[in-house]
Amino acid sequence: MDAFYASVELLRYPQLKGLPVVIGGGRRAVDAAIAPGQEALPLGEIPLSQFPLLKDYTGRGVITTATYAARQFGVGSAMGLMKAAKLCPQAIILPVDFPEYGKYSRLFKSVITEIAPVMQDRGVDEVYIDFTEVPGGQREGGRVLARLIQKAIFDATGLTCSVGVAPNKLLAKMASEFNKPNGISVVLEQDLETLIWPLACRKINGIGPKADEKLQALGIKTIGELAAKELHWLVEHFGRATGAWMFEASHGRDDRELSLDSEPVSISRETTFERDLHAVRDKAELSAVFTRLCEQVASDLQRKGYLGKTIGIKLRYDDFKGVTRDQTIDRYIADAASIRRAAGQALKRAPLTQRLRLLGVRVGALIKEDDAKRYSDNKETPHHEQDALLFPDD
DNA sequence: TCTGGGGTCCTAGGACCC
DNA sequence: TCTGGGGTCCTAGGACCC
Numbered sequence A: 001m002d003a004f005y006a007s008v009e010l011l012r013y014p015q016l017k018g019l020p021v022v023i024g025g026g027r028r029a030v031d032a033a034i035a036p037g038q039e040a041l042p043l044g045e046i047p048l049s050q051f052p053l054l055k056d057y058t059g060r061g062v063i064t065t066a067t068y069a070a071r072q073f074g075v076g077s078a079m080g081l082m083k084a085a086k087l088c089p090q091a092i093i094l095p096v097d098f099p100e101y102g103k104y105s106r107l108f109k110s111v112i113t114e115i116a117p118v119m120q121d122r123g124v125d126e127v128y129i130d131f132t133e134v135p136g137g138q139r140e141g142g143r144v145l146a147r148l149i150q151k152a153i154f155d156a157t158g159l160t161c162s163v164g165v166a167p168n169k170l171l172a173k174m175a176s177e178f179n180k181p182n183g184i185s186v187v188l189e190q191d192l193e194t195l196i197w198p199l200a201c202r203k204i205n206g207i208g209p210k211a212d213e214k215l216q217a218l219g220i221k222t223i224g225e226l227a228a229k230e231l232h233w234l235v236e237h238f239g240r241a242t243g244a245w246m247f248e249a250s251h252g253r254d255d256r257e258l259s260l261d262s263e264p265v266s267i268s269r270e271t272t273f274e275r276d277l278h279a280v281r282d283k284a285e286l287s288a289v290f291t292r293l294c295e296q297v298a299s300d301l302q303r304k305g306y307l308g309k310t311i312g313i314k315l316r317y318d319d320f321k322g323v324t325r326d327q328t329i330d331r332y333i334a335d336a337a338s339i340r341r342a343a344g345q346a347l348k349r350a351p352l353t354q355r356l357r358l359l360g361v362r363v364g365a366l367i368k369e370d371d372a373k374r375y376s377d378n379k380e381t382p383h384h385e386q387d388a389l390l391f392p393d394d
Numbered sequence B, C: 001t002c003t004g005g006g007g008t009c010c011t012a013g014g015a016c017c018c
Helices: A004-012 A027-033 A081-087 A098-115 A139-157 A169-175 A189-196 A209-217 A223-227 A231-238 A240-250 A283-304 A336-348 A369-376 A384-390
Strands: A021-024 A063-066 A092-094 A119-121 A127-129 A163-165 A184-186 A266-277 A306-317 A322-333 A356-368
Touching: A004 A021, A004 A063, A004 A098, A021 A081, A063 A081, A098 A119, A098 A127, A098 A139, A127 A169, A139 A163, A139 A184, A163 A169, A189 A223, A209 A231, A223 A240, A231 A240, A266 A283, A266 A306, A283 A306, A283 A336, A283 A356, A306 A336, A306 A369, A322 A336, A322 A356, A336 A356, A356 A369
Parallel strands: A021 A092, A163 A184
Antiparallel strands: A021 A063, A119 A127, A266 A356, A306 A322, A306 A356
16 A cells, blocks of 8 residues: 555545655654644644644654655655654654554455455555456456556545566565556566666565675675575575575565465554653553553453463663563463563563663463363363463462 | 664574473 | 483564564
């Protein structure tokens, strides 16, 4: 989806169309910047002068999405808001409204599966679609179906998207970047040398800042230069698994299937404080946040129908360094009090002398609530070990 | 001008078991 | 006196992605 969060906001506030808008920052900080007295107006009629400007924003945070008008100024995703304010002070800033984006996410995905049922979720604004078995999916190399999907999504949501069509997920992902926004790009195997090899290695999904830095240090900037290296050379420098993967990727090869209906591995909540907190001096405040995070994770688990038995905490200190601590307990839980208890145990094992910037709570080793029930109801032949794990004596 | 929040996967060491 | 081999689970950190 093109500039997804920002585009959803423009549906609510069409008066912002064409203007530089960034989404991000803490809700409290952004709300404080919104002038009072306009609450009764329909959203679409709120005058431009009432929207908060990036130059007035003082809180922490990064940009999650910028409109294309804002990108003209060099601001973009993951950029700190204070830095962005220097580049584009007149941009309007809006707080992130995840529930709203979730609604549109479910909507556009249901539009797709109506047309092409084999779809892999790749987060809130991205999917892989298998065109192979869709009637007409091969016409004009997939262009016809891509256009159909774009139109159906636009008609249902008013949102645009960009589509890459290719023989595998690796190439399709790269192709989707070629023609943004609202574009279609078809990449065939024979386009490898002309379209893929000139690109920076960083364009490969899976090569991030660290791997790219290492590649550059070895004199490799483009995918073509990567493809010119021999397998054993890559294995020497990056290890067996990564080296082999890089070799295949540089040649445009990728045999991964679409993974459908995957189960979550962990569920977590974390928050960055408005100011750094000290474990002793700000104990009350910290404790309240900690409890709230546990309650939120518990509520997420229950709503989604999962239990977990590995409870973890995450800390980030004022120097931005972080630690995690895990605690696996002998039963599966989803209630706030039990999570808080286990997370408290984990927290005790972390250094707490330095000021804290972030606190997070995570529950992993998940099982579906239904499966836990089935064991306890003895409707299936239970293993005694599983009984003991799920419902120990204490 | 410091750098969000929600995830997945991989690696590596140690405990523990047979 | 100088100690195996295989497997699983747990923990911590880190890279990466949306």
